[in-house]
Amino acid sequence: MKEDKLFARSKEIRQDNWGRLLCYISVTILLLLVVTIVYFISSKGLQTFTKNHVNVWSFLTTADWNTSLDAHGHADIGALALITTSFSTTMLAAAMATPLAFVIAIYVVALKPKFGQRFVQPVIELLLGIPSVVYGFIGLTVLVPIIRGRFGGTGFGILAGALILALMILPTITSLSIESLRSVDPSYQKFAYTLGCTHWQMIYHVMLRISAKKLMIAVIYGIARAFGEALAVQMVIGNTVQMPTSLVSPTATLTSKLTTDIGNTIDGTLPNNALWTLALILLLISLAFNLIVKGFTRGGEAK
Amino acid sequence: MKRKLALGSLIAAGLMLLGACSGSGSASNGSSSSSSSKKAESAKIMVVGSTALQPLVEQAAKDFQKENSNIVVNVQGGGSGTGLSQVSQGAVTIGNSDIFAEAKDGIDASKLVDHKVAVVGMGPVVNKEVGVKNITMAQLKDIFTGKITNWKDVGGKDGAITVINRAEGSGTRATFENAVLDGAKAVKSQEQDSNGTVQQIVRSTPGSISYLAFSYFKDDIQPLSIDGVEPTDKNVTTNEWKIWSYEHMYTQEKIDSATKKFLEYMDSKDVQSGPVKDLGYISMHDMKVVKDAKNKVSEK
Numbered sequence: 115m116k117e118d119k120l121f122a123r124s125k126e127i128r129q130d131n132w133g134r135l136l137c138y139i140s141v142t143i144l145l146l147l148v149v150t151i152v153y154f155i156s157s158k159g160l161q162t163f164t165k166n167h168v169n170v171w172s173f174l175t176t177a178d179w180n181t182s183l184d185a186h187g188h189a190d191i192g193a194l195a196l197i198t199t200s201f202s203t204t205m206l207a208a209a210m211a212t213p214l215a216f217v218i219a220i221y222v223v224a225l226k227p228k229f230g231q232r233f234v235q236p237v238i239e240l241l242l243g244i245p246s247v248v249y250g251f252i253g254l255t256v257l258v259p260i261i262r263g264r265f266g267g268t269g270f271g272i273l274a275g276a277l278i279l280a281l282m283i284l285p286t287i288t289s290l291s292i293e294s295l296r297s298v299d300p301s302y303q304k305f306a307y308t309l310g311c312t313h314w315q316m317i318y319h320v321m322l323r324i325s326a327k328k329l330m331i332a333v334i335y336g337i338a339r340a341f342g343e344a345l346a347v348q349m350v351i352g353n354t355v356q357m358p359t360s361l362v363s364p365t366a367t368l369t370s371k372l373t374t375d376i377g378n379t380i381d382g383t384l385p386n387n388a389l390w391t392l393a394l395i396l397l398l399i400s401l402a403f404n405l406i407v408k409g410f411t412r413g414g415e416a417k
Numbered sequence: 418m419k420r421k422l423a424l425g426s427l428i429a430a431g432l433m434l435l436g437a438c439s440g441s442g443s444a445s446n447g448s449s450s451s452s453s454s455k456k457a458e459s460a461k462i463m464v465v466g467s468t469a470l471q472p473l474v475e476q477a478a479k480d481f482q483k484e485n486s487n488i489v490v491n492v493q494g495g496g497s498g499t500g501l502s503q504v505s506q507g508a509v510t511i512g513n514s515d516i517f518a519e520a521k522d523g524i525d526a527s528k529l530v531d532h533k534v535a536v537v538g539m540g541p542v543v544n545k546e547v548g549v550k551n552i553t554m555a556q557l558k559d560i561f562t563g564k565i566t567n568w569k570d571v572g573g574k575d576g577a578i579t580v581i582n583r584a585e586g587s588g589t590r591a592t593f594e595n596a597v598l599d600g601a602k603a604v605k606s607q608e609q610d611s612n613g614t615v616q617q618i619v620r621s622t623p624g625s626i627s628y629l630a631f632s633y634f635k636d637d638i639q640p641l642s643i644d645g646v647e648p649t650d651k652n653v654t655t656n657e658w659k660i661w662s663y664e665h666m667y668t669q670e671k672i673d674s675a676t677k678k679f680l681e682y683m684d685s686k687d688v689q690s691g692p693v694k695d696l697g698y699i700s701m702h703d704m705k706v707v708k709d710a711k712n713k714v715s716e717k
Contacts, residue, residue: 181585183522254614259621268579268622270607353584353608364607374610377468377496378586381506383523385586386498 152397159394162191162387173391179355179371181385191388193368193395195357200367202358203272203347204340207279208287212333215284219291224317235292241285250349253278258350267362270352275367278346283336290335294328295321331410338403342396344369368392459487460675466493466500466513467588468611469630470664473535474513474683476692481682488675497521497588504667505529510676512667515588517710526710528670534683535664535698538631539592540648541641542619547626549573551642554659557597560626563604568624580606581618581627592662593628595712628660632697650699656706656714663708664698 123131162168168191176192183189218238222230253274262269298321306316322329344367352364353374366374372392379386464474471494478490495503497514501524504512515537518526541557543549547568552560559565560578569575582603583590587610594603609615612633619625620637631648634640640648643658652658666683668676682688689700708714 254617255621262622268607268625349614353610354606356605366608374584374608375586377494377610378498378584378588380498380521380523381502386523 155390155393155397158387158390160391162384162391166384166387168384168388177355177357181379181388183384189384191384193392195355196366196368196371196392197395199272199275199351199358199365200341200369203275203279203351203367204337206272206276206361207283207340208333208337210276210280211284211287211336215287215291215332215336216329218288219295220317220321222292223295224313224321235289238285238288241281242289246282246343246346247349249278249282250346253346253350261362265362267360268352268364269362270350270364271360271362272351272358272365273361274350275347276361278350279340279343282343282346283340286339287332287336290332291329294325294332297328298324327410331407334403334407334410338400341403342369342400344373348373368396372396459489460673462488462490462511462676462679463509464490464492464511464513464666465495465503465509466511467497467515467664468494469515469537469588470513470535470666473664473692473696473698474666476696477683477688478679480687480692481679485675485678488679490679498586501529501667504669507669510668510672511680514665514667515662516591517663517665518667519710520591529667530670530672532666532668532680532683533663533701534666534688535693535701536653536661536704537664537698538648538650538653538658538661539589539628540631540634540658540660541626541628541643542616542634542638543626543641544619544621544623545637545639546623547573547576547639549641550639551645553644554597557641557643558599558601561598561603562601576624579622579625580604581615581622581625582606582608583615583628584608584610588662589628589630593660596660630697650703653699654703654705656708661699661708 162173163170173191173193174197175194176190177195177198178190178192179195180190218234222234226234257274257277258269260269261267261271261274265273302320302324303316306320311319347367348370351367351370353366353370354364355366355371356363358365372389375385376389379389464478471492475492478492482488482490497516498521500509500512500514501518501521502512503509505518505524505528512529514521518524518529518531541552549568549571552571556565556571560571561580561582563580565571566578567575568578580603583593585608589612607618609618609627612629615627615629616633616635616638619627619629620635629638631650634648642648643660646652646657648658648660653661666680668680672680684701686702689702693700705717706714707717
C-alpha cells in the first residue's frame with residue numbers, strides 16, 4: 115500500500131499534466147479558428163474571380179459598384195472608391211487623434227502624474243466603453259448638421275467619418291502612449307534633470323526619443339482599429355459608392371458597404387461573393403498592419 | 418484549483434466559439450440560441466430574416482409561447498436575403514422575407530412554401546421644408562432616376578433634391594422600384610439600410626427625399642401623396658396606393674406540427690387584428706386584392 119503511494123502520481127503532478135493538456139487544447143483551438151476563418155473568407159472572397167470571372171485588375175481599379183446584373187448579364191464590381199475612402203478616412207482620423215493623444219499622454223505621465231492617473235486616465239478609458247452605435251448616433255444627429263452648416267454639402271462624408279473615428283481611436287492611442295511613456299526608466303529622467311535639463315528638454319530628448327517606436331505602434335493600433343470600424347462610420351459616411359471628390363461628398367467605406375448589404379444577398383451569388391471579396395481585402399490589410407507592428411517591435415528589441 | 422477553473426472556462430469559451438463558427442455555415446448572426454429544454458416532446462422553431470417583419474413575429478411568438486410552453490420560438494433578424502438562403506439550405510425552420518422568393522436570384526422558389534402573414538404599405542417622405550405635399554408618379558420616377566434635381570420643378574421651393582435610397586437588394590427598395598421606377602436605373606445616391614436612420618436623415622437634411630414604411634411616418638417628416646392618393650392603410654387594401662408588399666414567412670415543403678401550429682396562429686384573428694394592427698402592419702384579412710410574384714394585382 116505504501117509502495118503504491120510512493121509510485122503513484124502525486125496530486126500536484128496530475129494537476130500539472132492537466133494544466134498542460136488544457137493549454138495545448140486551447141492553443142490548438144485558437145490556431146484552428148484562425149486557419150478556418152482565413153480559409154473561409156479567402157475561399158468565399160476568391161469566388162468572385164474564379165467563379166464569377168470578375169477581372170482582378172478592374173476590381174481594384176474601377177469605382178462603380180452595381181452588383182445586380184443588367185440586361186446583358188454584366189455587373190460593375192469596382193472597389194477602388196471603397197478602398198480610397200477607407201484609407202483616407204482612417205488616415206485623416208489618425209492625423210487628428212495622434213497629436214492630441216501624445217499631448218494627453220505627456221501630461222498624464224510627465225506633468226501631473228497623480229491627477230493624471232487618478233482622473234484623466236479613467237476618463238479616457240471610459241471612452242473605450244461607449245458602444246460604436248452611440249458614437250454613430252451622435253455623429254448623425256450633432257456632427258453632420260454642424261458640418262452641413264459650416265462646409266456645405268449634405269454633411270455626410272469623409273470629414274464626418276474621420277472626426278467620429280478620431281474620437282473613437284483617441285482612447286486607444288492615448289492609453290498605449292501612456293503605457294509606453296511610463297515604461298521609460300525613471301533613472302533616465304533623473305539623469306536628465308541632474309544634467310540641468312528643463313522639463314521640456316527631458317520630455318523631448320529623453321522620454322519621447324526612447325519610446326518613439328512604441329508610440330508608433332500605438333498609432334498603428336489606432337489606425338487598425340479605425341480601419342475596421344463599421345457601424346459608426348456607416349451612419350455618417352453617406353453610403354454612396356463613388357470616388358470622394360471632397361471631404362464633404364457622400365461616399366462609402368469597405369466596412370460600411372459590408373454592413374449595409376450583406377443581409378440582403380444570397381449565399382453563393384455574385385453580390386454575396388463580391389462582398390466576401392471586400393472582407394478578404396479588409397483581412398489582408400489588417401494582416402499588413404499586424405506585420406508592420408511586428409516589424410517595429412522586433413526593431414525595438416534589437417536596440 | 419483556481420487555475421484549473423480558469424483554464425476550463427477558457428476551453429469552454431473556445432469550444433463555444435468553434436461551435437458557433439462551424440455550425441452556422443455562412444451568415445447566421447450567431448446570437449442567442451435560447452436554451453432548449455431537454456424534454457423530448459418539446460419543439461424548437463427558428464425564425465430568421467427580414468428586420469421589417471421581426472417585431473411582429475417577435476410579439477406573436479411571445480404570445481404563442483404563453484399558450485404553448487413546450488414550443489420554443491426563436492426569432493432573429495439578419496435581412497430578407499439571409500432569411501431566404503437559410504431556409505432554403507434547411508438551416509432554419511422559417512425564413513422571413515419582404516420580397517417574393519421568385520424575385521431573388523440564387524433561390525429555388527419552387528422548393529419553398531410561401532406563407533403571407535401581413536402587408537406593409539410604403540410611401541415617399543420628404544423634409545418638411547421642401548414645400549411639396551403631392552407629386553405625380555412620373556415626377557417621383559424622374560426624381561429617383563435623377564432627371565429632376567430641383568424642388569421648384571415639382572412645385573416646391575428652389576433647392577437641390579437630395580435622394581436617399583435604401584440598400585441595394587433590400588426588400589423595401591425592391592418594392593419601391595417595382596412600383597415606381599418600372600425597370601429604370603436609380604440615380605447614384607446615399608443608401609441607408611434601416612427605417613430609423615432614414616427617418617432621422619430626412620428629418621434633418623434639407624431637400625431630402627426617401628421612402629419609408631407607413632409605421633415610420635412621424636410628425637416631423639412630410640409623407641407625399643401620389644397623384645392625389647393619400648398613403649393610408651385603406652388605400653393599400655384596394656391597391657389605389659400602389660407601393661406595398663407582403664411580409665412572407667417561407668418554409669420548406671415538409672414542416673412539423675409545431676411549425677404548422679405557429680403559422681396557423683400567425684394567420685389567426687388573434688394576431689391579424691392584434692399585433693399586426695398595433696405594430697403598424699396591414700392585416701391579410703383586410704386586403705381586397707392579391708399580388709403575385711410578378712407584381713400582377715387582381716381582385717381577391
